[in-house]
Amino acid sequence: MHNDNGDTAMLEVRNLVKEFGGLRAVDGVSFKLTRGNITGLVGPNGAGKSTLFNTIAGFHRPTSGSIEFLGRAIGGLPPHQIFKHGLVRTFQIPRPFAAMTVLENTMLVPTDQSGEYFWNNWFRRSAVRAEERACRERAREILTFVGLEKLSGEFASNLSGGQQKLLELARVLMSDPSLILLDEPGAGVNPTLLVTIMDKLQELNQRGITFLIIEHNMDLIMRLCNPVLVMANGRLILEAPPDVVRKDPQVLEAYLGGVPA
Ligand SMILES: Nc1ncnc2c1ncn2[C@@H]1O[C@H](COP(=O)(O)OP(=O)(O)OP(=O)(O)O)[C@@H](O)[C@H]1O
Ligand SMILES: [Mg+2]
Numbered sequence: 001m002h003n004d005n006g007d008t009a010m011l012e013v014r015n016l017v018k019e020f021g022g023l024r025a026v027d028g029v030s031f032k033l034t035r036g037n038i039t040g041l042v043g044p045n046g047a048g049k050s051t052l053f054n055t056i057a058g059f060h061r062p063t064s065g066s067i068e069f070l071g072r073a074i075g076g077l078p079p080h081q082i083f084k085h086g087l088v089r090t091f092q093i094p095r096p097f098a099a100m101t102v103l104e105n106t107m108l109v110p111t112d113q114s115g116e117y118f119w120n121n122w123f124r125r126s127a128v129r130a131e132e133r134a135c136r137e138r139a140r141e142i143l144t145f146v147g148l149e150k151l152s153g154e155f156a157s158n159l160s161g162g163q164q165k166l167l168e169l170a171r172v173l174m175s176d177p178s179l180i181l182l183d184e185p186g187a188g189v190n191p192t193l194l195v196t197i198m199d200k201l202q203e204l205n206q207r208g209i210t211f212l213i214i215e216h217n218m219d220l221i222m223r224l225c226n227p228v229l230v231m232a233n234g235r236l237i238l239e240a241p242p243d244v245v246r247k248d249p250q251v252l253e254a255y256l257g258g259v260p261a
Contacts, residue, residue, distance in 0.1 A: 010035040010179055010210050011056070011087070016065035016075075018048075018055045025051040027234030028065070033179070038201065038211040040225030040242065044255050047231040049214045050092050053181050057089040058082040069179070088172040089181035092214075094164040096156035102167055103152040106139040109174035139174065146170045146200060161188035165197065179210045186217040198224055218246065230254065 011033040018026040025048045033039055041049050054060045056067055058079035067075040074082050096105045143149045146166045151159065159167060165185055172180055185201070186194050198220055205211060215221050221228060221242055228245045230238040232254035238245060245251055 008035040009033065010070060011212075012066075012068040013056065014066045014068075016052070016055060016067065017063040018051050018060055019063045024234050026055060029231070029234075029236050030065075031229055031236060031239065033210060033212055035210050036205075036208070037226065038205050038213060038224050040221045040228035040245075041212060041214045041231065042216070042221060042228060042245070042251075043231035047254075048234040049231055050183055052231070053089050053183055053212075053214065056082075057087065057181060083175060086176070086178040087181070088175055088177040088179075090165075090168040090172055090183055090185070092183040092187070094161075094168045096159070096164060096167055096171075098155065098157035100156060101153050102143065102148055102156055102159070102170075103136070103139055105156050105167060106143060106152075106170050106174060107135050109171050139170075142170045142173045145173070147196060162190060162193040162197075165189055166193075169197070169200070173204070177209065179212070180204075182211060182213045182215075184214055184216065186215050186220045194220065222246070 009032040014030050016029045062075050143152050227239050228242045
């Protein structure tokens with residue numbers, strides 16, 4: 001799909017609204033994501049960033065507006081269908097299965113395995129075993145990529161906050177996505193691990209994955225993201241390169257809540 005600028009728009013959101021009772025958490029948001037970009041999404045607490053992600057990824061039904069992914073209308077589809085089209089998201093607060101190991105958590109992500117079906121279990125046991133082997137191998141490769149290979153036998157509940165963020169990343173990579181929405185990948189992560197995460201994201205981007213990243217850490221935004229979208233009170237107030245966003249008076253005011261400095 002090509003937009004007027006000749007860029008390839010991968011995701012196009014038009015006039016998106018999400019209300020909770022009387023609260024308009026997302027209030028008429030429109031934007032396009034260009035394939036190959038790492039786009040940032042910033043804004044004060046409660047601006048509606050996570051709600052926007054949840055609505056795009058199918059966890060909330062839009063109140064109104066449209067969402068197109070790769071030219072296909074996905075607004076209102078359930079998360080598993082959106083996921084199958086190659087759009088995945090991570091959660092602001094990671095939700096691994098605590099009583100399962102890191103490897104098991106990673107292998108849980110559906111990759112259209114035939115083992116789920118009764119008939120296959122009965123009649124195609126060897127094929128199922130081969131698929132499980134392939135899934136395990138893929139999970140191990142991905143855990144090595146994110147640097148969790150040594151912890152693959154550990155219970156997910158024993159991981160630190162930053163390691164859980166890496167497990168979230170590993171899990172979304174299992175499905176071979178083309179667009180990943182990351183909700184605060186840097187939150188609760190120490191500076192050394194943050195550098196590792198940024199390097200991994202850059203490498204994945206070079207391998208062709210497009211990203212939309214919510215983040216409060218300005219170092220991450222400045223280093224990785226262009227353009228940056230700014231949300232305040234449910235609305236998009238600016239789309240600009242990161243150095244412009246950082247100095248924009250409207251953005252400063254949104255963060256300070258209009259209080260004079
Ligand atoms: N499931 C829900 N039910 C009711 N209100 C909700 C729900 N989810 C979010 N909200 C409200 O919507 C508004 C936007 O919340 P959201 O979590 O999207 O903000 P955010 O920009 O992600 O903030 P933060 O930076 O703190 O994560 C808030 O006022 C929040 O209380
Ligand atoms: Mg949030």
